[in-house]
Amino acid sequence: MxxxxxxxxxxxxxxxxxxxxxxxxxxxxxxxxxxxxxxxxxxxxxxxxxxxxxxxxxxxxxxxxxxxxxxxxxxxxxxxxxxxxxxxxxxxxxxxxxxxxxxxxxxxxxxxxxxxxxxxxxxxxxxxxxxxxxxxxxxxxxxxxxxxxxxxxxxxxxxxxxxxxxxxxxxxxKPLNLSDKLRIVIDEVLAEKPKTFDEFLQKMQSKGYEIKTGKHLSFKGSEQKKFIRLRSLGESYAEDILREVIEGKKEHKPQKRVARYNDKRINLALDLQNKINQKGAGYERWAKTFNLKQYAKTINYLTENNLLNYEELKIKAEGITEEFSTISDSIKSAEKRMTEISILQKNIAQFAKTKAVYEDYKKSGYSSKFKEEHITEILLHQAAKDHFKSLNLKKLPKMADLKTEYATLLTEKKKAYSKYNSLKKEIVEILNAKANVEQLLDIQTNEKQQEKKRTEKSL
CATH class of the missing domain: 3.30.930.30 (BirA Bifunctional Protein; domain 2)
Known part of the structure; x- marks a missing residue:
């Protein structure tokens, strides 16, 4: 800047x-x-x-x-x-x-x-x-x-x-937007081979889309606040191109979007019941295939790690989460103290360098002329004293002791980071596997029902 x-x-x-x-x-x-x-x-x-x-x-x-x-x-x-x-x-x-x-x-x-x-x-x-x-x-x-x-x-x-x-x-x-969803529905309707353009429009209406004709043909779904013009969806979805596709003069070329995810990792399965109705049949087909792959990876993971009992999986997940949290807290604590030490060292050095000038300033009776001539040293000295005061330091620690403490913390932090990184992959996999098992077996719903029954009995 x-x-x-x-x-x-x-x-x-x-x-x-x-x-x-x-x-x-x-x-x-x-x-x-x-x-x-x-x-x-x-x-x-x-x-x-x-x-x-x-x-x-x-x-x-x-x-x-x-x-x-x-x-x-x-x-x-x-x-x-x-x-x-x-x-x-x-x-x-x-x-x-x-x-x-x-x-x-x-x-x-x-x-x-x-x-x-x-x-x-x-x-x-x-x-x-x-x-x-x-x-x-x-x-x-x-x-x-x-x-x-x-x-x-x-x-x-x-x-x-x-x-x-x-x-x-x-x-x-980014995730599917309203234009993406409209393209998917148009692709599905064209796949049904409408004989005329009017039949195409009728099928679009049956899919829940309101149609506005005029200079520009536009569609509005239940989730949309405004109409979306066909011409804004891309060349393959322009009105004249769609008419030619329906008449058999051209072949439709859908604008495809590839769902991206890491095949090597267990990802969270999608909550189909909450999302399919909002996103249409095209999304449903993709989501079901995606979930099948994730469930297969989950079962392989559980088998390889001998975690086929849900309670054992739950205990293992809680243990890893607690260990991960403890290591994370230790790293944060070490980093915080290292920052404090670094700042304190700078202030101690600054205090020592400017001490003589500040003593002369006091001897001058806090002269305005002296202050103006040595404003930098005086301000730095006062800033260092203010920092010591904020820490309630009655006696300044030795620089050698601070260096030793910093080096010890740095060594501990490196060891903790090594463990942190090894646990990170493990915790992501086990938590995703646990969540997929819960969705597959509807365990959370059952647990909530049991908790509700226990509460009703206690009342």
């Missing part, structure tokens, strides 16, 4: 951060988190750091970068806003390595939840700048993919550089 022509540095910082924090996009500001800055004063604090940097280094540059931004998007329906913000924070920590203040604003105004991650180009010590590097975008993408995979989220597995925009990729991989 650079300074816009005709605007001041302060105006540009305010514009960029205000857009990210927009209350209408971030649930009233609830979905905004920050590191080493106040989210409500982030633009002012970024600005202050740049003034200190100038006084401290004397370096000025034209068209300098004032901040950096990453936009992190998630597949629709796959993540909660709260988790998205949390993962955005993790990504920002990896990018900045705890050296730059940042905010993470999660926008929920679109179908795809996405984060705006903005960090200060000036570091926390106000003596260096963040510098972009060759293929940094690829490095950030790899960091993001790792975080997503660790949380069971989708990634773009085979990106093709700039050949396809992410929005285009998302468009191809």
């Amino acid at each position: 650079h300074i816009n022509k005709g605007k001041s540095l302060a105006q540009c910082l305010a514009d960029r951060t205000d857009y990210a924090k927009n209350p209408d996009k971030t649930d009233g500001g609830e979905l905004v988190s920050s590191f080493m800055c106040d989210k409500d004063l982030v633009d002012s604090q970024f600005l202050l750091s740049k003034k200190i940097y100038l006084q401290k280094t004397g370096r000025t540059q034209t068209n300098d970068v004032i901040a950096y931004q990453v936009r992190q998007s998630f597949k629709p329906g796959e993540i909660t806003p709260e988790l998205a913000n949390k993962l955005g924070y993790q990504l920002a920590e990896k990018i900045t390595k705890g050296s730059h203040a940042f905010i993470v604003a999660t926008h929920i105004d679109k179908s795809h939840i996405h984060n705006h991650i903005i960090w200060n180009s000036t570091n926390l010590s106000c003596d260096k700048k963040f510098r972009d590097f060759f293929r940094s975008g690829r490095a950030v993408a790899k960091m993001n993919d790792l975080i997503c995979l660790q949380n069971g989220l989708s990634i773009i597995e085979n990106p093709k550089g700039k050949s396809k925009h992410y929005g285009s990729w998302l468009e191809e991989n």
Whole structure:
């Protein structure tokens, strides 16, 4: 992010951060988190750091970068806003390595939840700048993919550089929309070989579609709020082409969409009863085939792992879930403490470097002239003291002890991550297998009925 022509540095910082924090996009500001800055004063604090940097280094540059931004998007329906913000924070920590203040604003105004991650180009010590590097975008993408995979989220597995925009990729991989459903119904009606175009329209009406004639032929299903024009469905569905297909002059070429899923993994079976009526016969055929494949994979998994008894499967799933949660909590705890240590080390070093100047400031009787001449050192010293006060530190720890603790935590974290990654695949498979068994045998419904009977008896 650079300074816009005709605007001041302060105006540009305010514009960029205000857009990210927009209350209408971030649930009233609830979905905004920050590191080493106040989210409500982030633009002012970024600005202050740049003034200190100038006084401290004397370096000025034209068209300098004032901040950096990453936009992190998630597949629709796959993540909660709260988790998205949390993962955005993790990504920002990896990018900045705890050296730059940042905010993470999660926008929920679109179908795809996405984060705006903005960090200060000036570091926390106000003596260096963040510098972009060759293929940094690829490095950030790899960091993001790792975080997503660790949380069971989708990634773009085979990106093709700039050949396809992410929005285009998302468009191809999203669930069936109203236009897709209309195409499927038209394909089904044409498969019934209507003799005339009027017969075709009658069959469409019998499928629940309202028809509007005129300059453009349009259809409206029960789920639609507006009519969809045939010409918007693609060349194969244009009115004149459909007429020629019905007259036998042309062969219909359906616009196919391939359902994508990983054949090697057990996926959740679809709840057919709740979805088939909404999506039509074409979807029903695909969904039933999909479910048969998932049930077959589930049975193979249960047989290979000797989990054919439901109660044993349930106990095993609960055990793995608890173990996974414990390891996850230990990793978060270690990361939190490592961040605290890193920040504390920087403040201790900053405190030591500026102590002599601050002592002279006190001896001067807190002279305004002395303060103006040494404003950078004084502000840094006060900031360090404020940090120690926030931690209720009466005595500063030794740097050597902090380094030892950090190294120990790092070793423990690496070991925990190794176990975390091995458990991740196992927990996804066993939970999906358990859910498929429950749907196949309707166990949840039976358990609820039994619970209801027990409650009625107790009353």
